[in-house]
Amino acid sequence: xxxxxxxxxxxxxxxxxxxxxxxxxxxxxxxxxxxxxxxxxxxxxxxxxxxxxxxxxxxxxxxxxxxxxxxxxxxxxxxxxxxxxxxxxxxxxxxxxxxxxxxxxxxxxxxxxxxxxxxxxxxxxxxxxxxxxxxxxxxxxxxxxxxxxxxxxxxxxxxxxxxxxxxxxxxxxxxxxxxxxxxxxxxxxxxxxxxxxxxxxxxxxx
Numbered sequence: 789x790x791x792x793x794x795x796x797x798x799x800x801x802x803x804x805x806x807x808x809x810x811x812x813x814x815x816x817x818x819x820x821x822x823x824x825x826x827x828x829x830x831x832x833x834x835x836x837x838x839x840x841x842x843x844x845x846x847x848x849x850x851x852x853x854x855x856x857x858x859x860x861x862x863x864x865x866x867x868x869x870x871x872x873x874x875x876x877x878x879x880x881x882x883x884x885x886x887x888x889x890x891x892x893x894x895x896x897x898x899x900x901x902x903x904x905x906x907x908x909x910x911x912x913x914x915x916x917x918x919x920x921x922x923x924x925x926x927x928x929x930x931x932x933x934x935x936x937x938x939x940x941x942x943x944x945x946x947x948x949x950x951x952x953x954x955x956x957x958x959x960x961x962x963x964x965x966x967x968x969x970x971x972x973x974x975x976x977x978x979x980x981x982x983x984x985x986x987x988x989x990x991x992x993x994x
């Protein structure tokens with residue numbers, strides 16, 4: 789039974805349509821990647837994400853790079869009263885906070901700046917995807933249990949099929965990452981590894 793499930797999953801993951809699938813990478817930026825995350829170091833997440841991005845570009849499928857940031861006066865940042873507000877450094881976030889990780893962006897990539905956890909609300913992400921005929925989103929980034937999960941929830945609610953690349957994400961802690969992967973993502977997405985994602989059919993080889 790388990791072998792059949794794994795074979796079926798492999799078929800699904802390697803039969804992605806480059807014409808209707810986009811890679812969306814969340815918050816792989818200097819101000820986020822400098823923080824501790826688990827179970828995978830930020831450098832490993834970036835390496836896996838860059839490998840994925842290369843495959844998507846080679847296939848002619850869109851690569852969407854999402855970062856988070858606010859104006860210098862923070863007037864476009866969420867300000868609702870919460871028990872654990874975001875800790876803003878004295879003088880605000882440095883200019884490089886929003887900069888994407890070195891080497892990540894390539895010509896033709898779509899860049900989206902969000903002002904909250906999820907990448908859809910208040911941005912043109914949905915427009916950019918739908919006008920390209922995108923139906924499936926392959927998702928990675930940091931943090932699993934914050935920006936990635938929020939974006940996945942919004943994508944699912946908007947009718948997109950979601951594939952979470954587990955080893956191209958990492959959380960605030962290993963426990964938070966695993967909770968999201970085991971309890972949230974199976975209900976709104978399929979879960980894959982970086983090596984599962986290819987734009988080729990293996991149906992004829994099985």
